[in-house]
Amino acid sequence: xxxxxxxxxxxxxxxxxxxxxxxxxxxxxxTEPEDIARKxxxxxxxxxxxxxWLENHGYDRPLWPWQNFQxxxxxxxxxxxxxxxxxxxxxxDSPIVDRIKAGAGPSLSLTVPLLVLSLLAAIPxxxxxxxxxxxxxxxxxxxxxxxxxxxxxxxxxxxxxxxxGKLLRWYPISGFDADPxxxxxxxxxxxxxxxxxxxxxxxxxYRTVFLEExxxxxxxxxxxxxxxxxRIMTRHVLRNxxxxxxxRVVLAIxxxxxxxxxxxAFFGIPGLGSMTFDAIQANDFATLRxxxxxxxxxxxxxxxxxxxxxxxxDPRVRVE
Amino acid sequence: xxxxxxxRDLRTAFPSASGLLPVVDGVSFDLNRGEVLxxxxxxxxxxxxxxxxxxxxxxxxxxxxxxxxxxxxxELLSLPVTDMRKIRGGRMSMIFQEPMTxxxxxxxxxxxxxxxxxxxxxxxxxxxRERTRELFVEVGIPDPEARLDAHPHQxxxxxxxxxxxxxxxxxxxxxxxxxxxxxxxxxxVQAQILALLRDLQRNRNAAILLITHDLGIVNELADRVAVxxxxxxxxxADRRSLLSDPRHPYTQGLLRSIPALAxxxxxxxEIPGVVPSPDQxxxxxxxxxxxxxxxxxCDTVFPHESSPGEGRRVWCHVEDGEGA
Amino acid sequence: xxxVDAYIWSNLMTVLLIAGAVYAARVVRAQRLWREAAGELWxxxxxxxxxxGIYLGIGVADSIAWxxxxxxxxxxxxxxxxxxxxxxxxxxxxxxxxxxxxxSVEFYGGKALRHPGSHLLGTDILGRDVLYMVFKGARxxxxxxxxxxxxxxxxxxxxxxxxxxxxxxxxxAVFFIISTLAAIPGLLLLIALIMVMGRGTVSVxxxxxxxxxxxxxxxxxxxxxxxRELDYIQAARALGVSEARIILRHxxxxxxxxxxxxxxxxxxxxxxxxxxxxxxxxxxxxSWGQMIDGARDELSRSPIVWWNIGAAGAALFGLILAVNAxxxxxxxxxxxxxxxxxx
Numbered sequence: 001x002x003x004x005x006x007x008x009x010x011x012x013x014x015x016x017x018x019x020x021x022x023x024x025x026x027x028x029x030x031t032e033p034e035d036i037a038r039k040x041x042x043x044x045x046x047x048x049x050x051x052x053w054l055e056n057h058g059y060d061r062p063l064w065p066w067q068n069f070q071x072x073x074x075x076x077x078x079x080x081x082x083x084x085x086x087x088x089x090x091x092x093d094s095p096i097v098d099r100i101k102a103g104a105g106p107s108l109s110l111t112v113p114l115l116v117l118s119l120l121a122a123i124p125x126x127x128x129x130x131x132x133x134x135x136x137x138x139x140x141x142x143x144x145x146x147x148x149x150x151x152x153x154x155x156x157x158x159x160x161x162x163x164x165g166k167l168l169r170w171y172p173i174s175g176f177d178a179d180p181x182x183x184x185x186x187x188x189x190x191x192x193x194x195x196x197x198x199x200x201x202x203x204x205x206y207r208t209v210f211l212e213e214x215x216x217x218x219x220x221x222x223x224x225x226x227x228x229x230x231r232i233m234t235r236h237v238l239r240n241x242x243x244x245x246x247x248r249v250v251l252a253i254x255x256x257x258x259x260x261x262x263x264x265a266f267f268g269i270p271g272l273g274s275m276t277f278d279a280i281q282a283n284d285f286a287t288l289r290x291x292x293x294x295x296x297x298x299x300x301x302x303x304x305x306x307x308x309x310x311x312x313x314d315p316r317v318r319v320e
Numbered sequence: 321x322x323x324x325x326x327x328r329d330l331r332t333a334f335p336s337a338s339g340l341l342p343v344v345d346g347v348s349f350d351l352n353r354g355e356v357l358x359x360x361x362x363x364x365x366x367x368x369x370x371x372x373x374x375x376x377x378x379x380x381x382x383x384x385x386x387x388x389x390x391x392x393x394x395e396l397l398s399l400p401v402t403d404m405r406k407i408r409g410g411r412m413s414m415i416f417q418e419p420m421t422x423x424x425x426x427x428x429x430x431x432x433x434x435x436x437x438x439x440x441x442x443x444x445x446x447x448x449r450e451r452t453r454e455l456f457v458e459v460g461i462p463d464p465e466a467r468l469d470a471h472p473h474q475x476x477x478x479x480x481x482x483x484x485x486x487x488x489x490x491x492x493x494x495x496x497x498x499x500x501x502x503x504x505x506x507x508x509v510q511a512q513i514l515a516l517l518r519d520l521q522r523n524r525n526a527a528i529l530l531i532t533h534d535l536g537i538v539n540e541l542a543d544r545v546a547v548x549x550x551x552x553x554x555x556x557a558d559r560r561s562l563l564s565d566p567r568h569p570y571t572q573g574l575l576r577s578i579p580a581l582a583x584x585x586x587x588x589x590e591i592p593g594v595v596p597s598p599d600q601x602x603x604x605x606x607x608x609x610x611x612x613x614x615x616x617x618c619d620t621v622f623p624h625e626s627s628p629g630e631g632r633r634v635w636c637h638v639e640d641g642e643g644a
Numbered sequence: 645x646x647x648v649d650a651y652i653w654s655n656l657m658t659v660l661l662i663a664g665a666v667y668a669a670r671v672v673r674a675q676r677l678w679r680e681a682a683g684e685l686w687x688x689x690x691x692x693x694x695x696x697g698i699y700l701g702i703g704v705a706d707s708i709a710w711x712x713x714x715x716x717x718x719x720x721x722x723x724x725x726x727x728x729x730x731x732x733x734x735x736x737x738x739x740x741x742x743x744x745x746x747x748s749v750e751f752y753g754g755k756a757l758r759h760p761g762s763h764l765l766g767t768d769i770l771g772r773d774v775l776y777m778v779f780k781g782a783r784x785x786x787x788x789x790x791x792x793x794x795x796x797x798x799x800x801x802x803x804x805x806x807x808x809x810x811x812x813x814x815x816x817a818v819f820f821i822i823s824t825l826a827a828i829p830g831l832l833l834l835i836a837l838i839m840v841m842g843r844g845t846v847s848v849x850x851x852x853x854x855x856x857x858x859x860x861x862x863x864x865x866x867x868x869x870x871x872r873e874l875d876y877i878q879a880a881r882a883l884g885v886s887e888a889r890i891i892l893r894h895x896x897x898x899x900x901x902x903x904x905x906x907x908x909x910x911x912x913x914x915x916x917x918x919x920x921x922x923x924x925x926x927x928x929x930x931s932w933g934q935m936i937d938g939a940r941d942e943l944s945r946s947p948i949v950w951w952n953i954g955a956a957g958a959a960l961f962g963l964i965l966a967v968n969a970x971x972x973x974x975x976x977x978x979x980x981x982x983x984x985x986x987x
Contacts, residue, residue: 011823014820015820015823015824015827016827018820018821018823018824018827019824019827019828022824022825022828023836026836026837026840027836027840030840030841031839031840133380134380134381146965146968146969146972147965149964149968150912150961150964150965150968151957151961151964152916152919152920152933152936152957152960152961152964153916153919153920154919154920154923154933154936154937155936155957155960155961158936158940158943158953162943166943166944216421217416217418217421217422218421218422218423218424218425220377220379220416220422221416221422221423221424221484221487222424222435223377223408224375224377224408224409224413224414224416225408225409225413225435225436225439225487225488226405226406226407226408226409226410226436226439226440227405227409227435227439228402228405235435236424236427239424239426239427240424240425240426242426243426255829258829258832261831261924262920262923276832276835277924280835280839280924280925280926281925283839285839288832288835288836288839289836291832292828292829292832292833292836295828295829295832296827296828296829299827299828299829300827303827
């Protein structure tokens with residue numbers, strides 16, 4: 001078991017280093033720091049200003065170790081990223097770490113309820129659809145899912161804002177307030193839109209899982225011992241389907257911190273998604289690079305943690 | 321006295337692009353109290369589907385299209401679903417071929433047997449658990465107390481099948497349907513499970529409908545034998561007369577292909593060809609395409625049932641001609 | 645309108661694609677298995693296939709362009725600009741500003757239109773016919789889905805098949821690359837790639853291909869691993885058949901159905917991703933996503949301008965729904981098992 005955990009951890013670290021190398025190629029080798037400086041300062045900036053900007057951001061050295069082994073951007077990049085020293089934003093020179101800390105709260109306040117409510121909506125619905133398999137209810141359900149999946153998220157957002165925010169005036173169109181009493185009013189609409197835009201795919205996925213499980217031999221055994229169909233669905237099928245469902249949920253948890261780019265930016269929630277959106281608009285490569293790195297790090301962490309915990313639960317995993 | 325289970329003209333079919341395809345096509349047999357009736361045939365002969373049909377467990381989208389299944393005079397095919405559920409696992413229970421996959425992998429095996437008991441009887445969990453422990457002892461599971469809390473993957477195939485048998489027996493059923501109960505097991509374990517089934521049948525006086533393709537098992541366990549081919553019965557007889565004096569050419573072929581019965585030194589004779597699939601069943605006798613004794617009538621006319629002896633039934637033109 | 649030389653490429657690619665489609669149709673007709681699958685597909689999803697065909701027809705009509713043959717006094721047309729069939733169909737339909745569908749006067753102000761009653765879906769703020777813009781978007785959407793797949797699928801096959809077939813170091817390397825790319829949240833990687841490469845159709849397609857090939861690479865690797873162990877391939881190896889020949893003759897044909905299914909099922913995802921990118925300001929010019937994004941503010945005008953966003957949204961929805969419906973049926977027909985779990 002120890003060897004398995006070590007091997008898995010080592011692979012996780014390897015992937016982190018790989019991601020960092022990819023980021024270096026993209027953000028330093030392909031996009032040269034000089035270009036970034038010119039974008040930040042404008043084309044007419046004097047060379048001295050560019051030099052000062054490069055120095056402030058730590059970009060004033062050669063790219064590769066063979067150019068200067070002591071001082072080069074590749075080693076700097078690895079050292080800073082691995083020690084969570086994310087440096088300054090390319091756009092407004094604010095420290096990126098502070099902005100991440102400030103954005104995580106609003107992001108979580110959107111994504112955690114969104115995940116929980118999505119599950120609460122999708123699982124019973126898909127259980128229902130799977131229960132009526134091979135009937136018109138099932139066919140109708142699948143058709144509605146495909147219909148819902150075929151609508152662009154943009155249209156859900158625009159439609160939600162227009163119908164609920166503007167015509168019905170149930171909730172404010174956008175905005176955010178950290179006051180716990182006011183917060184739900186601001187979050188209601190983005191969460192509703194988020195659930196709607198995801199529910200088609202979710203229900204279809206869980207339905208497949210449930211159908212897969214209801215075709216198994218132990219379901220026939222349960223039927224042969226006289227269990228009723230609802231009982232079979234809830235006691236036998238659901239219990240087995242929980243494994244793939246949990247895997248999906250556990251893998252989604254790290255991403256909760258990243259927020260939702262579309263929802264946050266559209267609904268004016270000052271989370272990490274909005275921060276990424278602003279970075280795109282402002283050509284803020286440092287922030288973008290950091291967000292990609294943090295996202296990958298969270299994903300790898302989640303995956304390694306899941307694998308290792310499965311290793312503890314299921315003895316067969318370790319052998320592979 | 322009438323039989324415990326009377327199956328008459330049972331037909332089961334699956335929808336396909338070219339209409340309903342029958343897999344069981346007019347099967348009738350009786351299962352008497354306390355007897356072991358073996359339903360024998362190659363894979364694809366419809367023997368498992370016949371058994372599942374009597375329990376109304378045919379997998380969707382297949383369904384029983386015609387016929388009658390009477391348990392002690394009660395018609396099962398038209399019974400309301402809730403009443404049928406009381407019979408399943410109550411008066412009739414079933415064990416399957418694959419003990420590996422037939423137990424729910426995330427539920428402790430004891431719990432699965434307890435569920436079977438509590439579905440049919442209003443007993444406390446503690447009492448049901450105690451009964452499960454006794455059942456485990458009865459079916460020969462060593463260290464039953466610990467095994468109650470085991471998950472299926474912690475048990476061997478033989479132990480899992482013993483759990484399945486304990487589950488099937490938990491409500492003292494009158495009929496036990498065993499669908500290839502030993503096929504998936506090792507040879508030594510097979511013998512143990514067969515011995516267990518034989519003992520249980522004697523002790524409890526339950527009727528067993530045994531589905532198998534293995535005539536060796538038939539010889540060990542069965543009182544009577546019904547041979548199926550391509551969705552129909554071809555011959556029914558008590559074990560001794562069927563094994564010593566088979567009348568249908570198909571039964572004869574089956575017996576000849578058993579190593580123990582063949583002449584030493586000669587190549588094992590086999591029946592040429594394979595069982596035709598339902599969309600290719602011939603118009604006359606189903607076996608006519610592979611039969612060595614085929615006469616002209618076999619191709620077009622389905623043979624009548626004839627009775628060449630006490631309790632024997634056979635469906636064959638050639639046999640009919642000889643016997644008449 | 646396309647650049648002066650781009651239209652020649654576009655014409656050439658269109659001819660090549662049509663030739664490829666004709667060849668594929670011949671292959672399908674020659675093999676019983678594929679012919680039956682195609683027949684079954686047509687039986688199940690006739691309507692969706694016709695809808696996809698209409699989109700394809702519009703896209704192709706907008707991809708064949710030539711210079712000249714336009715009256716000198718046509719409004720809004722540069723001399724020597726290459727015009728596609730669709731451009732020519734909607735020649736001289738410009739208005740000054742908004743017109744509601746089939747209206748005879750301008751939406752705001754009520755000035756008389758140049759072409760009253762001729763705009764089936766109205767015009768946008770610049771007076772362009774919305775139906776024309778929607779037709780133009782079809783080519784962009786097909787280009788996004790098609791070009792991306794043309795980049796991603798061969799790449800995925802190359803890496804996936806060689807990893808699965810040769811194993812060892814190659815497999816380790818490919819698996820590492822897959823893990824690395826898969827570790828980065830898709831949308832973020834997409835954004836990063838486009839930001840770095842600069843905006844534009846080709847860089848959007850490349851970025852979508854880089855993020856999209858991973859899943860298919862993983863799938864083809866797993867399938868190749870399975871195929872490699874099959875008896876007849878082992879036998880071919882034992883007989884000394886060359887590796888290249890085994891891959892070309894035995895492995896790739898067995899992956900064909902997976903290629904078709906994956907292509908159709910990813911297509912809709914790609915087009916929807918572009919809509920998101922458009923809204924982030926890094927999409928492809930002339931796409932429905934950009935129309936939707938551009939028309940967002942029109943909902944707050946009074947009285948509201950609904951036809952622009954409605955038409956673009958409906959066109960996008962129609963294509964995605966039809967492709968999804970066809971894709972589901974293709975999967976059911978060609979492969980009832982393997983891909984079920986991957987939904």
